[in-house]
Amino acid sequence: MTEAASKAEHNQFDAAPTLNTAEFEQFRHFIFSEAGIDMPPSKRALIQSRLSVRLRELELNSFSDYWRRLQQPNGAAERQRAINLLSTNETYFFREPDHFTWLQHHAIELAKHGKRHLKIWSAACSTGEEAYTIAIVLAEALGIDGNWQLFASDINTRVTAFAKRGIYPVERAKKTPPHLWQKYFLRGRDEYSGQVRMVPQLIKRINFFNLNLLQSDTFQQAGFDIIFLRNVLIYFNEDTKLKVLANLCPKIINGGHLLISHAETIRNKELPLVMEGPSRYRVNPPFNPRR
Ligand SMILES: C[S@@+](CC[C@H](N)C(=O)[O-])C[C@H]1O[C@@H](n2cnc3c(N)ncnc32)[C@H](O)[C@@H]1O
Structure with missing residues (x-):
């Protein structure tokens, strides 16, 4: 493949949006006030990867767009979805026997x-x-x-x-x-x-x-x-x-x-x-x- 063709191909795929500091703070505050879950700054990549699944499904281009969805008065179902995505659910039978x-x-x-x-x-x-x-x-x-x-x-x-x-x-x-x-x-x-x-x-x-x-x-x-x-x-x-x-x-x-x-x-x-x-x-x- 020529360099030009490779560049053209690359441009047809959008890079996944990144979660900037201000957006991270919004979602961090959201999950803390909704569920009490305290996410330190070290969890930024985790929040980004969990929510980006939903961004793709909704065909949204940024975390700020998703944030606006959550804020809508009829956004209760989406807020619950975000809680589902942001909570950690690891468990198994006879854990801590x-x-x-x-x-x-x-x-x-x-x-x-x-x-x-x-x-x-x-x-x-x-x-x-x-x-x-x-x-x-x-x-x-x-x-x-x-x-x-x-x-x-x-x-x-x-x-x-x-x-x-x-x-x-x-x-x-x-x-x-x-x-x-x-x-x-x-x-x-x-x-x-x-x-x-x-x-x-x-x-x-x-x-x-x-x-x-x-x-x-x-x-x-x-x-x-x-x-x-x-x-x-x-x-x-x-x-x-x-x-x-x-x-x-x-x-x-x-x-x-x-x-x-x-x-x-x-x-x-x-x-x-x-x-x-x-x-x-x-x-x-x-x-x-x-x-
Ligand atoms: C790591 S799992 C623990 C599961 C199981 N108790 C165990 O020890 O294997 C933590 C669970 O706590 C739930 N959780 C987090 N915040 C909660 C809240 N404010 N109210 C109720 N459940 C919550 C999460 O959704 C998640 O399923």
Whole structure:
């Protein structure tokens, strides 16, 4: 190809728009005020690559054009789409397995001591692997039709829709102990090969819905024995963490538990939380004179 021909060919492709500093600040402020997600300047390339997919779909030439779309009074659906694109949803079955070993033991102990009903919430459930893992553990401990209730929510509407189907690539389930596979996963065939589907009895035990943790007061349920709040505090600054936790603690029964990720910390001393084990807290635990 001659140099002229190569230049002509090059000119027929538009370079992807870049996110300038002012635009980055707009989207950074957007995701912080909508979801509490605190994106440092080091995340600029990430924001650019996640949103550029949407720019291409809408055939927009700049991030400022997209920003104007988000600002329109009828832009609510697009704002939700941007939140979906900007939230990080990594998760898999039996992630941080200590929590599930503890849950199995705890559920059995509570039942032995006469507790009839267990109510659990996976409060940033992403695509649902955490909630299905909890459901498997409860099914093992208390029976698949046992007296337990499981809620699972996320701000991202795309991931909860995915979770409700209960179909996953096999790799996401590879940390599941082998003896549980037969009982709870159905292997896909033909166009579903390489995927697994949760058994329908388990799918119907989980109530998936959308909830922004900045507005958890709009969720009417309370009296939870355990809330899983794992790998989401990491995206919040200290102020946001405090607000989110201050709203969640009253939803947990006294003596109930809050589980966070091993990578996260709760520094605030005013919350009614006492650390019981690594990344496991109790809300207003009963007085223990030996402590
Ligand atoms: C990394 S995933 C964690 C999934 C799962 N809990 C785990 O530990 O594997 C973090 C999830 O938090 C959700 N998230 C972020 N900000 C949120 C908010 N303000 N309200 C509710 N969910 C939020 C994201 O959409 C994402 O699905």
